[in-house]
Amino acid sequence: MPQGEFGRKPRRQWAPDARALSIVGDRWLMVIVRDLAAGPLRLEALRRWLPGVSAGALEARLARMAEEGLLDRRRRRSLPPRVDLELTERGHALASVIAELARWELRGHWSRPKEDEWVDVGACFRLAPFLQSPKRADGAIDGELALTILAADGDEPEHYAFVRDHGRAKIEYRTAPDADADATLTGTQDAWVQALSSGDGAAKLKGTGDQALASSFLKLFTSAG
16 A cells, blocks of 8 residues: 555545545535535525534535635625625536536436435525536526425425526526516425426426426436436
């Protein structure tokens, strides 16, 4: 086994892939990249989107990302004080890595949630812009698709907009659905889970407008290439 200076075992292997994995081999770091890819986000908003990671663990990862040049943190002088997070060019470059990892899973064993997985449909929405294959059009249709997750127990629904313009896609968080959207898809968490994990799951979602646009969005998760 290779040894370091004075016969000590080196902590890390000197190779491009090994060095990269020492940075991005943490699942939460890559999830943070995914959620910041759409644009700057307040720290409080990121915390709401990542309830599965403790405040201390999140802070440690953000500090590491800043140290590695993946992230800029801007502290705003406001009351209350706030921190804005934004990916650097180096951080944005990881989008293609996330896309390939997600497509690899979609081609293999993607399914309904397992017993040890907590469900966050919004996380799937935030992943969607990464899933357009650079090798084919994926049936891409330009337009705005309003997405709504109906909450249980009287909580407020979540609203997103999936926007395609000349083949480029982005996801936006909204406080309410856009009345001018070209199409809408609405459903409970269970309905969305079925729609995003099987080719025939859209029947439980309620849709309006251009359903070809809605269908092309769902196909990102059910026909990865």
